[in-house]
Amino acid sequence: MxxxxxxxxxxxxxxxxxxxxxxxxxxxxxxxxxxxxxxxxxxxxxxxxxxxxxxxxxxxxxxxxxxxxxxxxxxxxxxxxxxxxxxxxxxxxxxxxxxxxxxxxxxxxxxxxxNSQPPDTGKDAELTSSEAIGDEKFGLILKQLVDSDALAKLQQDGFVVIDNVIKTTQSSNEKLDVASQAKTSQGKGKADARDYRTDRVSFLDRVDALEYGLEDQHDFLLTLASHLNDNLDFSLQDPPPYKPMSPGTAERPLTNPTGFNVQIAEYGENDYYKPHSDNSFDFRINPYGVFDGGTVTGAKDKLSPSTLNSDGTLLPRRRSNWRYITAILYMNEGWEKCDGGELRMYLDSVGVLHPYMVVDRHKYIDINPSNGKLLLFDSRMVHSVEKVLNEDKTRRALTLWIIRPEENGIAGEDYFLIDDDGGVVEQ
Incomplete structure (x- = not known):
């Protein structure tokens, strides 16, 4: 015809x-x-x-x-x-x-x-929380589960695991058919992207969440930044070398990302994600001035001016983005250790220059991705998703990156796309 x-x-x-x-x-x-x-x-x-x-x-x-x-x-x-x-x-x-x-x-x-966009400074966490869910909808969960003890562990250890926060239903999981579109900012070359991670991801706004019956999970994740602003003790940290950027403030530095801000990722049999950091060191900017065992790699006269404080001392190395806390809410009913797919958290890994350096050098714990489990961790920590072993199960999780925008000159993320055939779309 x-x-x-x-x-x-x-x-x-x-x-x-x-x-x-x-x-x-x-x-x-x-x-x-x-x-x-x-x-x-x-x-x-x-x-x-x-x-x-x-x-x-x-x-x-x-x-x-x-x-x-x-x-x-x-x-x-x-x-x-x-x-x-x-x-x-x-x-x-x-x-x-x-x-x-x-x-x-x-x-x-x-x-x-x-790739032309400046970094996203996010939306005011309090406003985002109020607009999405009202002030009291998740108040009891936050008060009872994401309490002072949990937040103290988060600040001391860099992560905290909280069970039975909000579970998804079988109906919601049956509706999910995640499109094969992907984004990564882990600094890997495009040629080996599919060797680095094999999950499928998409980003949800609230309309998408309603369609899948995940509005409570979506809204809960958006409440966390405001809750952390109110309850984390930022004075326990060293004074930040950079000024906060609006809508973040010195008192309430954390914001929620704008747009399609909740990621849903799914892993089938044999899928994995190799060790990586959600906010690694950025070697595109100031390649010199790297701290290595207390010494500086690279001649002093090769340091760029933006690497130095006004008194000539070295600034901390810049990270690749403003991600501060990674919040993951798991969605997998009846997930067993034999199913694989555990998140492997490498301990004391915030200062690791390259993620591959953690293997065989750092202790780790494996976290079962069971339904309703909330994992909060410092976005700088190195972690991986171990290979899924069960051919009959799909591992799913919702992720929100809570950000802390600062005047530190980050260049923004480096994007590529995974096309519908699983290939990498070159820039």
């Missing part, structure tokens, strides 16, 4: 309408063009009159189709940044528009956008 231009236009219209219907910030409108209906939508978050439209025009390609379908954007507040956000939204819904849009070009646009 030969597809006519009308068939192609109608197919494109249907795909775009499905995208608009599933997106929380696209508001449908429509126009009629060339005898078939093509979709347009308003995007008030990007401007009072911001619109996006798929529209046909005569092709400029000699050997291509007689018609090209072009994505037009109008009246955006910040055209380049807003267009990047739009590409990211399109990529999230690529299954709906794959037959109508060049996915390779879309992947390139998404990577260009993500």
């Amino acid at each position: 030969v597809r006519t231009e009308i068939d192609i236009g109608n197919s494109l219209s249907s795909a775009f309408e499905a995208l608009v219907a599933s997106s929380e910030f696209m508001i449908k409108s429509s126009v009629s063009t060339w005898g078939h209906q093509l979709s347009s939508c308003r995007m008030p978050d990007f401007g009072d009159s911001a619109t996006v439209t798929f529209s046909p025009r005569p092709s400029t390609c000699e050997n291509g189709n007689p018609t090209e379908y072009i994505l037009f954007t109008f009246d955006f507040n910040s055209p380049m940044e807003d267009f990047g956000m739009l590409c990211l939204e399109l990529y999230r819904h690529r299954a709906d528009i794959r037959h109508a849009v060049c996915i390779k070009d879309l992947e390139s646009n998404v990577l260009d956008f993500l």
Whole structure:
């Protein structure tokens, strides 16, 4: 069957309408063009009159189709940044528009956008908590389980495990079919990314959480930063060398990430994640001035000015991001040790320069990812996910990275994508 231009236009219209219907910030409108209906939508978050439209025009390609379908954007507040956000939204819904849009070009646009973004300073933790769940919904759980004893252990040992916080239901787990889109900031090269981790991840906003029946888990994770601001004793730490950045303050330094801020990761049989840190040292910035056994590696005259305090002394090495506390809520009913998939936490690993250095050098504990278990740990600690051994089980977890934005000049994260065939999308 030969597809006519009308068939192609109608197919494109249907795909775009499905995208608009599933997106929380696209508001449908429509126009009629060339005898078939093509979709347009308003995007008030990007401007009072911001619109996006798929529209046909005569092709400029000699050997291509007689018609090209072009994505037009109008009246955006910040055209380049807003267009990047739009590409990211399109990529999230690529299954709906794959037959109508060049996915390779879309992947390139998404990577260009993500890698051009400044670090996210987050949202005010108290406001995020109140907006999501109200002030009292999880108050009793926080008071009884994430109590002073638990937080004292977190500060002393760098991690704390709390059982039976909020369990997921079998119904929720059956709804989960995590898309194979991935992000990593662990500093690994793209060629060996699939050797480094083999899990599948996606990021959820509250609309997604409602769809999967995970709204309580999502909202609870968003309460933690405010609770930690109120109850952690920041005076126990050395005075920070950098000033806090808004919306963080000296008294309440922790914030929640913006956007699709809760990650869901799933591991099938033989999946794993090698030792890594969620906030490792950043060797893209100031490669000299590395502390090694109390000495400085690299000649003093090779240190960049930004490595030094005003008095010429060395600043602490910069980390790769502002992640401060990693919060993981596990979702696996009836998980046994023989199923594998334990999180291996390497003790006293905050100052390790390279994650691989912990193997055979640091003691560790293995944490069973059982349903309802909450793990809080210093994001600088090295940890791994051991290989899943049970072919009939899928290991799932929700993760939120609570951040502490500071004026320390971090460059932001380094993104790549894992495509639907499991390959790495090059920048």
